[in-house]
Amino acid sequence: MTEPNVNTLWANVLVDELAKSGIGAACISPGSRSTPLTVAFAAHPEIETFSHLDERSSAFFGLGRARRTDTPTALVCTSGTAAANFHPAVLEASESRVPMVVLTADRPRELLDSGANQTTDQTKLYGDAVRWFRSLADPEADGRKLRSLRTTAARAVANATKTPAGPVHLNVPFRKPLEPTPVAGDIPDDFENRESLAANGRDGPFVSISRGQSVPADASLDSYARAIDTADRGLIVCGPTDNTPLTAAGLQSLAEATGFPVLADPLSGHRFGPHIADIPVCGGYDSYLDGAASDSTLPNPDIVIRFGASPTSKVLRKYLAAVETRQVILDPAGGWREAEFTASDLVISEPTAFATELSGRLPQDATTTEQSPYQERFMQLEQAYWSTVEAETDRTWFEGGILSTVCSRTPDPSTVFVSNSMPVRDMDRFGKPRAANLTVLGNRGVSGIDGITSTALGAGSATDDPLVLITGDIAFYHDMNGLLALDRCGVDATIIVIDNDGGGIFNILPIAEFDPPFTEQFQTPHGLDFEPVGSLYGCSFEHIGSLERFETAFEESVSSEGTEILCLTVDSEQSHEIREELHERVKKKRASWLNGDE
Ligand SMILES: Cc1ncc(C[n+]2csc(CCOP(=O)(O)OP(=O)(O)O)c2C)c(N)n1
Ligand SMILES: [Mg+2]
Numbered sequence: 001m002t003e004p005n006v007n008t009l010w011a012n013v014l015v016d017e018l019a020k021s022g023i024g025a026a027c028i029s030p031g032s033r034s035t036p037l038t039v040a041f042a043a044h045p046e047i048e049t050f051s052h053l054d055e056r057s058s059a060f061f062g063l064g065r066a067r068r069t070d071t072p073t074a075l076v077c078t079s080g081t082a083a084a085n086f087h088p089a090v091l092e093a094s095e096s097r098v099p100m101v102v103l104t105a106d107r108p109r110e111l112l113d114s115g116a117n118q119t120t121d122q123t124k125l126y127g128d129a130v131r132w133f134r135s136l137a138d139p140e141a142d143g144r145k146l147r148s149l150r151t152t153a154a155r156a157v158a159n160a161t162k163t164p165a166g167p168v169h170l171n172v173p174f175r176k177p178l179e180p181t182p183v184a185g186d187i188p189d190d191f192e193n194r195e196s197l198a199a200n201g202r203d204g205p206f207v208s209i210s211r212g213q214s215v216p217a218d219a220s221l222d223s224y225a226r227a228i229d230t231a232d233r234g235l236i237v238c239g240p241t242d243n244t245p246l247t248a249a250g251l252q253s254l255a256e257a258t259g260f261p262v263l264a265d266p267l268s269g270h271r272f273g274p275h276i277a278d279i280p281v282c283g284g285y286d287s288y289l290d291g292a293a294s295d296s297t298l299p300n301p302d303i304v305i306r307f308g309a310s311p312t313s314k315v316l317r318k319y320l321a322a323v324e325t326r327q328v329i330l331d332p333a334g335g336w337r338e339a340e341f342t343a344s345d346l347v348i349s350e351p352t353a354f355a356t357e358l359s360g361r362l363p364q365d366a367t368t369t370e371q372s373p374y375q376e377r378f379m380q381l382e383q384a385y386w387s388t389v390e391a392e393t394d395r396t397w398f399e400g401g402i403l404s405t406v407c408s409r410t411p412d413p414s415t416v417f418v419s420n421s422m423p424v425r426d427m428d429r430f431g432k433p434r435a436a437n438l439t440v441l442g443n444r445g446v447s448g449i450d451g452i453t454s455t456a457l458g459a460g461s462a463t464d465d466p467l468v469l470i471t472g473d474i475a476f477y478h479d480m481n482g483l484l485a486l487d488r489c490g491v492d493a494t495i496i497v498i499d500n501d502g503g504g505i506f507n508i509l510p511i512a513e514f515d516p517p518f519t520e521q522f523q524t525p526h527g528l529d530f531e532p533v534g535s536l537y538g539c540s541f542e543h544i545g546s547l548e549r550f551e552t553a554f555e556e557s558v559s560s561e562g563t564e565i566l567c568l569t570v571d572s573e574q575s576h577e578i579r580e581e582l583h584e585r586v587k588k589k590r591a592s593w594l595n596g597d598e
Contacts, residue, residue, distance in 0.1 A: 002192070003187055004180045004181060004182040004183065004186075005177060005180070005181060005182065005183035005186040005187070006139045006140060006141050006183070006186045006187060007035075007036040007139050007174050007175075007177070007178060008036055008039070008040070008180045009139070009141060009146075009187055009199070010036065010139030010140075010146075010149065010174075011036035011037050011039065011040035011139075011172075011174075012040045012043075013146050013149055013150060013198070013199070013201070014037070014040070014136075014149055014153055014172070015037070015040040015041055015044050015047070016040075016044070016201055017149070017150040017153035017154060017201055017205070017206055018047075018074060018101065018153050018156070018157065019044055019046050019047050020154075020201060020202075020204060020205045020206070021153060021154045021156075021157035021158070021205045021206075022071060022072065022157050022161070022205075023047060023071075023072060023073070023074050023101060023157060024046065024047060024048060024069075024071060025047065025048045025049070025050065025062075025065055025069075025073045025074070025461075025462075026041045026047055026048075026049050026050070026062075026073065026074040026075070026076055027049075027050045027052055027058040027059070027061050027062040027065075027073060027074070027075050027076070027458075028041055028042070028049055028050070028051055028052070028058075028075075028076040028077075029051075029052050029053065029054070029055045029058050029076065029077045029078070029082060030051075030053065030078075031077060031078020031079070031082055031105065032078060032178060033078045033079045033105040033106065033107065033118070033174060033178065034076055034077060034078045034079075034103075034104075034105035034172075035105075035174075035178035035179055036105075036139075036174055036178055036180075037076050037103055037105060037172060038076060039179075039180055041074070041076060047074075050062075050065075050461065050485070050488070050489045051488060051489075052484075052485065052488070052489075053481070053484060054085070054481040054482075054484075055077050055082045055083075055085035055086055056085040056086070056088060056089070056450070056451060056454075056479075056481075057451065057453075057454040057479060057481045057482040057484075057485065058075060058077070058086075058454070059075050059085070059086040059088070059089030059090065059100075059102075059451070059454075060088070060089045060092075060450075060451030060452075060454035060455045060458065060479070060482065061454040061455070061457055061458035061461070061482065061485055061489070062074070062075050062089070062100055062458060063089045063092060063093050063098055063100060063443075063451070063454075063455050063458060064417070064441070064454065064455035064456060064457065064458025064459040064460075064461075065458035065459060065461055065462045066093070066098045066099055066100055066458075067096075067098050067441055067455070067458075067459060068415060068439065068441065068458070068459035068460075068462040068463060069462045070099075070243045071099065071161075072099035072100050072101050072157060072160040072161060072165075073099075073100055073101075073458075074100075074101045074102075074103060075100060075101070075102045075103060076103045076105075077103075077104055077105065078104075078105050078118070079104065079105050079106050079107055079118050079119060079120070079122065080118040080119065080120055081120075082104075083104040083122055083125055084125065086102055086104070086126075087125075087126060087129075088448060088450050088451055089451055089455075090102060090126045090129050090130065090167045090169075091126075091129050091445070091446050091448075092443050092445045092446050092448060092451070092455075093129075093166055093167040093445070094126075094129040094130065094131075094166045094167055094445070095445030095446050096240070096242060096309070096443065096444060096445030096446075097164040097165045097166055097242035097243060097244075097333070097445075098165060098166065098167075098242070098243070098445075099160035099161045099165040099166065099167070099243065100160060100166075100167040100168070101156050101157060101160055101167075101168055101170065102126070102130070102167055102168065102169045102170070103170050103172055104122055104125070104169065104170075104171050104172065105172050105173075105174060106119075106122050106135070106171050106172060106173040106174075107119045107173060108138060108173050108174075108175045109138075109173060122135075122171045123135060123171065124169075125169065125171075126167070126169055129166075129167065130166065130167045130168055130169045131159045131160060131162065131164075131165075131166040131167065131168050132155070132156065132159035132160075132168040132169070133168070133169045133170075133171070134152055134156070134169075134170055134171070135170075135171040135173070136149065136152065136170060136171065136172050136173065137149075138173060138175070139174060139175075141186065141187040141188060141191050141195075142195075142198075143194070143195035143197070143198040144198070145198075146195065146198035146199065147197065147198045147206070150198070150201055150206035150207075151206060151207055152170070153170075153206070154205050154206050154207040154209060155207065155209070156168045156170055158207075158209040158211075161243070162211065163211075163214075163244055163332045163333045163350075164242070164244075164332075164333035164335060165242065165243045165244075213350045213353055214332060214348055214349050214350055215349050215350060215353045215354065215357060216347055216348075216349050216354065216357075220347075221354075221357050221358055221361055222361060224328065224347075224358055225358055225361035225362050227303055227326065228258055228303060228305075228358070228362060229362060229363060231301075231302035231303045232299075232302055232374070233260075233299060233300075233301045233302055233374040234258060234260040234301050234302060234303040234304065234305065234374075235260055235261060235262075235263060235301045235303075235304045235305070236251070236254060236255060236258070236260045236261070236262045236263070236304075236305050236306075236307070237262075237263045237304060237305070237306045237307070237311060237316070237320065238251070238262060238263070238264045238265055238268035238269070238270045238306075238307050238308055239265050239267075239268060239306065239307065239308030239309045239310055239311045239312075239337070240265055240267035240268060240308050240309040240310075240311075240312065240442070240444050241267065241268050241269045241307075241308045241309075242308070242309070244332045244333075244350060244351065245269055245308075245351070245352075246269075246270075246307045246308070246330075246351040246352055246355060247352045248269075248270070248273060248274075248275035249275075249352070249356075250351065250352035250353075250355035250356050251270055251275070251279060251307075251355060252275060252278060252279055253355060253356055253359040253360075254305075254355040254356075254358060254359050255279045255280060256359070257358070257359035257360075257362040257364075258359075258362065259372055259374075259375055260280075260305070260374075260375065261280045261282055261374070261375045261378035261379070262279055262280055262281045262282065263282050263283075263285050263311075263316060264276075264281050264282065264283060264433065265308065265311045265312050265313070265428065266283070266312065266418070266424070266427045266428050266431050266440050266442075267312065267418075267424075267440055267441065267442050267444060268307075268308050269439075269440075271283050271431060271433050271434075271440065272407070272431075272433065272434050272435075272436055272437070272438035272440060273435070273436070273437060273438070274435050274436070274437060275435075276433055276434075276435050277435040280375050280378065280379060281433045282378050282379075282381075282382050282433070283382070283428075283431060283432060283433045284381065284382055284385035284386060284389070284429075284586075285313065285315065285316050285319070286313040286315045286316060286425075286428050286429045287315070287385060287429060287582070287583050287586040287587070288381045288385055288586050288587070288590045289315055289316060289319040290315045290319075290583065290587055291587065292319060292590070293319050293322035293323045294322065295591075296591065297590050297591055297594065298374075298377060298378075298594070299374070300323040300324075300325060301323060301325050301374075302325055302326065303325060303326045303327075303328065304320055304323075304325055304326070304327045304328065305328045305330065306320075306327065306328065306329050306330060306338070306343070307330050307351050307355075308337075308351075309337045309444065310337045310338060310339060312424055312425065312428045312444065313428050313429075317339075317340055318340070320340065320342065321340035321342040324342065326344050326345065327342060327343040327344050327345070328343070328344070328345040328346075328347055329343045329345065329346050329347065330347050330349060330351050330354055331346060331347070331348060332348065332349060332350050332351060333348075334346070334348040377594055380593055380594055380596075381590060381593060381594065382433075384589070384590075384593035385586060385593075386432050388582070388585065388586060388589070389404065389429075389430060389432070389582065390404070390432075392578065392582055393405070393430060395547070396547070396578060397545070397546055397547045397550075397570065398570060398571075398574060398575040398578045398579075399422055399423075399426055399498055399500070399504070399570050399572070399575035399579075400426045400429060400430040400575065400578065400579055400582075401430070401547060402426070402470070402496065402498060402550065402568060402570070403418075403423065403426040403427045403429075403430045403431055403470065404430040404431065404432065405547070405550065405551060405554065406427075406431075406468060406470055406496065406554070407427065407430070407431035407432060407434060407438070408432060408434065409551065409554060409555060409558075410436075410438055410466070410468055410558065411466050411558050411559070412436035412437050412438070413436070413437035413438070413439070413465045414437075414438050414439070414465050414466045414467070414468055414558070415438075415439045415441065415459055415460060415463055415465045415466070415467050415468070416438050416439065416440045416441070416467075416468045416469075416470070417440075417441050417442065417452070417455065417456035417459055417460075417467070417468070417469045417470070418440060418441070418442045418470050419442070419449065419452045419469075419470060419471035419472055419475045420442065420443060420444070420447045420448065420449050420452070420475065421449055421472050421474075421475065421503065421504070421505045422472060422498070422504050422505050422572075422575075423470045423471065423472060423498060424442050424444070425505075426579075427440070427470070429579070439459075439463075439465070441455075441456075441459055443455055449472065449474055449475040449478055450475075450478050450479060451478075451479050451482070452469070452471050452475045452476070452478070452479055452482075453469065453471065453475075453476065453479040453480070453482035453483060453495070454479055454481075454482030454485060456469040456471075456493065457469075457482060457483075457485045457486065457489065457491045457493065458485075460491045460492070460493055461485075461489050461490075461491050466492075466494065466558045466559075467491065467492065467493040467494070468493070468494045468496065468558065469493055469494070469495045469496065470496045470498065471495070471496070471497055471498070472497075472498055472500070472503070472504065473497055473498065473499040473500065473501060473502070473526075473528075473530070474502065474503050474524065474526075476495075476497045476530070477526065477528065477530075480533065483533065483536075483537040483539075484537065486537055486538070486539060486563050487537065487538055491563075492561060492562055492563050493563050494554065494557040494558050494563070494564055494566065495539075495563065495564070495565045495566065496554070496566050496568060497530060497565060497566070497567045497568065498568050498570060499530070499567050499568060499569055499570065500570050500571065500572035500575070501525045501526065501527065501572075502523040502524045502525040502526065502572070503522065503523055503524060504523075504572030504575065504576070506518070506522040506523050507523065507572055507573055507576055508576055509522075530565070530567050531543065531567075533565065534565050537563075539562065539563035539564060539565055540562065540563070540564045540565070541564070541565045541567065542564065542565070542566055542567065543567050543569060544566055544567065544568050544569070545568070545569045550566065550568060553566055554566065
């Protein structure tokens with residue numbers, strides 16, 4: 001390694017160490033101050049680079065890739081507002097526990113507060129949203145400083161991937177020249193021999209960082225086993241997952257040992273998957289549990305065990321609060337993700353270890369006790385619910401039916417990314433559990449409607465599975481820039497835009513009664529025809545207004561190369577009416593379903 005100048009040496013050492021510590025991909029946006037980093041990343045043989053013109057899209061793309069791969073992505077940008085454009089994705093990564101290493105280039109420190117161009121205070125720019133922040137030293141050919149740099153890089157990756165995972169921020173100042181131009185005297189001739197460890201690092205990471213696994217003490221596990229064993233009825237609730245997931249095997253062992261039904265959020269990793277064929281997985285609770293805590297539909301559970309983040313379903317969250325039962329929250333990070341504040345227990349444990357350890361302590365005949373009839377009731381509700389829903393979704397063109405079609409017809413395996421607002425809610429209500437390998441992802445950390453397309457394409461960049469994105473029209477508009485990644489990053493997708501000309505979700509809020517300002521300020525119909533977007537970004541585009549055509553076009557798209565934007569014209573108010581009518585029908589009929597009346 002003979003470096004032309006100290007910046008090149010510094011950036012190469014940093015990137016070399018990030019790669020050795022597990023970074024395999026970097027999203028890079030153009031800029032001058034970040035030149036040493038960009039050149040180093042672009043030249044690194046083991047790092048895949050993705051060039052993005054827009055930093056906001058870039059950061060979301062990196063987030064999507066990290067979410068799909070469970071390994072941190074690096075982000076690189078120049079100084080100034082470029083760094084601020086990473087902020088939305090940094091917030092989402094923090095709240096949804098996605099590992100990322102954010103590298104912002106900076107001017108030398110003495111230029112702060114001096115009127116120097118493109119200079120702002122980047123110290124702790126993302127506040128508490130990052131797990132770790134370091135402003136690096138000025139580059140120097142100094143053995144100790146370079147060993148510090150390598151140690152910092154290894155620790156940055158470790159801090160991004162710890163529990164809870166999340167973004168870390170390294171601010172990296174450089175002085176000119178920024179290019180790999182030879183600078184006489186910058187690096188002493190014998191430097192590499194003298195400081196080989198600093199310059200070349202080790203064969204593997206400079207610091208191997210290992211971590212223990214948190215599992216509750218025996219006495220605590222025994223007491224939970226006793227509580228489950230003495231409970232007549234219980235539920236397992238799987239909320240949106242993160243990089244410390246409850247594995248299929250862990251869930252299966254707990255479900256079998258307890259006999260408890262499993263209520264699985266569409267983002268939990270357990271609504272869909274080959275393993276659910278053997279597990280009592282429920283997905284229709286958003287309708288049939290509405291108000292069920294206070295009527296005689298179902299007896300209330302005696303204990304609830306919750307994994308993952310807070311469920312998408314408001315009905316489920318309210319139900320769990322209303323039943324006022326013992327509610328155990330599992331969080332390996334010791335966080336609190338239960339905003340009704342009715343949970344009674346917090347277990348700080350790796351979820352799979354907890355599930356497996358607990359299962360092993362339960363009597364093997366647990367499923368033959370009174371818990372079984374309870375599970376059977378849920379299964380009856382599920383069966384009746386899905387046949388009621390399918391009778392509607394098989395013939396009616398509305399937003400819920402689109403999600404139902406996607407969930408039942410997406411090829412096995414696939415990666416499916418679902419936008420916030422109504423699409424994720426409709427997937428919750430209309431996405432029937434299916435024993436197929438669907439990796440369903442969403443940005444539920446902060447539930448923004450920004451960066452949706454980019455996050456989906458980032459996830460798609462990490463896999464050869466077909467990629468399906470379901471987004472609303474406003475979310476699609478918001479991140480149109482992200483579509484450039486289709487071509488520049490070589491990603492194919494089926495993009496389903498549910499076009500109800502505005503924010504359909506606002507129709508169900510009380511503000512809908514106040515017009516003005518409702519239409520102009522909330523629903524915001526834009527009247528945009530997205531058709532030219534197809535030719536702008538080099539993909540095919542089709543307006544679709546019927547279920548029959550959608551079914552055919554969707555199947556054609558997911559089984560062919562290239563990207564299709566399927567822009568579905570729907571009426572938001574009518575969709576709400578159909579949802580509501582179905583919901584009320586389910587509520588009315590659930591008691592008779594359980595009595596076997598029909
Ligand atoms: C970045 C951001 N800005 C604003 C919001 C508030 N918001 C929530 S849903 C929504 C409308 C979304 O419209 P669309 O994507 O078309 O979905 P639809 O409501 O029609 O299902 C808005 C503006 C948000 N969540 N994130
Ligand atoms: Mg909309």
